[in-house]
Amino acid sequence: MTVDQIIPIFNFLQIGLLVKLFLVVLAVFYAVFVVVVYRQIGLMTQILRSKDSVVIKSIAVLQIVAAGVLVFLILLLA
Amino acid sequence: MPRIKVDPSDKNVTDTGIADSKIPSEAIVKSESPLSITDSDKNITNDSELDSELGAKSGKSFLTAFVSHPLGISFGQAEVGEDLIILLRAHIVTNLPWVLGTLILFLVPFVIFPILAASGALPNLGMGTGLVITIFWYLGVFTFAFLNLLYWLFNVYIVTNERVVDVDWNSVIFRKVSSTQIAKIQDVNAAQAGVFAGIFDYGDVQIQTAGAEENFEFKAVPHPQLVAKKIEELTQKEEHKVPHAGL
Numbered sequence: 001m002t003v004d005q006i007i008p009i010f011n012f013l014q015i016g017l018l019v020k021l022f023l024v025v026l027a028v029f030y031a032v033f034v035v036v037v038y039r040q041i042g043l044m045t046q047i048l049r050s051k052d053s054v055v056i057k058s059i060a061v062l063q064i065v066a067a068g069v070l071v072f073l074i075l076l077l078a
Numbered sequence: 079m080p081r082i083k084v085d086p087s088d089k090n091v092t093d094t095g096i097a098d099s100k101i102p103s104e105a106i107v108k109s110e111s112p113l114s115i116t117d118s119d120k121n122i123t124n125d126s127e128l129d130s131e132l133g134a135k136s137g138k139s140f141l142t143a144f145v146s147h148p149l150g151i152s153f154g155q156a157e158v159g160e161d162l163i164i165l166l167r168a169h170i171v172t173n174l175p176w177v178l179g180t181l182i183l184f185l186v187p188f189v190i191f192p193i194l195a196a197s198g199a200l201p202n203l204g205m206g207t208g209l210v211i212t213i214f215w216y217l218g219v220f221t222f223a224f225l226n227l228l229y230w231l232f233n234v235y236i237v238t239n240e241r242v243v244d245v246d247w248n249s250v251i252f253r254k255v256s257s258t259q260i261a262k263i264q265d266v267n268a269a270q271a272g273v274f275a276g277i278f279d280y281g282d283v284q285i286q287t288a289g290a291e292e293n294f295e296f297k298a299v300p301h302p303q304l305v306a307k308k309i310e311e312l313t314q315k316e317e318h319k320v321p322h323a324g325l
Contacts, residue, residue: 016204016207019207020207023207023210023211023214026214027214030214030217030218030221033221033250034221036250036251037221037224037225037228037250040247040250040251040253041228043253044228044232044245044247044253046154047153047154047155047232047245047255048151048152048153048154048232048234048245049151049152049153049154050140050150050151050152051140051150052139052140052141056228056231059224060224063217063220063221063224066217067217070210070213070214070217073209073210073213074210076206077206077207077209077210
């Protein structure tokens with residue numbers, strides 16, 4: 001393999017790595033964001049209590065789980 | 079009052095048992111004035127009418143914008159003896175913009191991405207990356223919708239028998255709870271403007287408070303005239319409370 005053939009592959013790998021890095025950083029920010037949302041939901045349900053608060057909190061927890069799965073998928077697939 | 083005794087041997091007793099009995103004069107209580115409906119009686123009637131009207135317009139579930147005497151919902155900062163009378167949110171119609179936005183965002187991958195792919199504008203990143211990006215996109219759309227729903231759910235206006243409370247949650251990291259005593263309310267106005275507001279009966283309720291206290295505004299709430307009437311009634315009740323004399 002000549003240098004001229006290796007360089008485009010290296011460039012493609014760099015782009016791929018950059019995209020992966022970008023997605024990982026974005027996913028981590030998203031995970032932090034949904035944790036903050038969950039915390040705020042907890043505070044708001046203390047102010048306005050209802051039997052349906054459990055459903056809302058459960059959805060927030062599912063979101064956190066989904067964010068974690070997303071980070072894992074990015075590292076695995078992307 | 080002496081008891082009236084009916085003598086069975088009385089000849090005036092008919093077969094039906096009804097006798098011409100003499101009612102002692104002491105038994106007749108003459109009222110000095112004819113029976114009249116007092117102002118307090120009128121207020122009781124009006125209170126019950128207003129409350130029944132509130133009840134009739136009240137929603138039943140947590141996902142409702144107007145609830146009168148809500149069951150299963152409580153205000154965490156309520157004091158002892160404080161009853162939740164009305165729980166208000168912005169009218170459900172005000173959620174239409176973000177609902178439509180969510181729908182459009184949901185459909186974007188089905189429309190825009192194939193067009194971009196066909197035109198060659200999308201870089202060739204591989205199946206795995208494409209899948210991850212798609213999942214990311216829909217998670218983002220879900221978060222957008224969920225957040226907007228939360229903002230609507232937790233931006234509430236509460237009227238209790240003692241206070242008026244405004245709970246604001248307009249962004250993830252900002253929340254504010256303001257309240258004022260019913261006794262400090264000086265004026266209540268209901269305003270309704272716009273075609274949608276007229277059709278769906280929602281509007282603003284402006285509450286002016288005394289002195290340096292901040293004024294309150296209930297924005298886009300259902301049945302604003304009814305809400306204003308109820309708050310006025312509560313302020314009048316506060317004004318008519320007789321102060322207890324110290325003994």
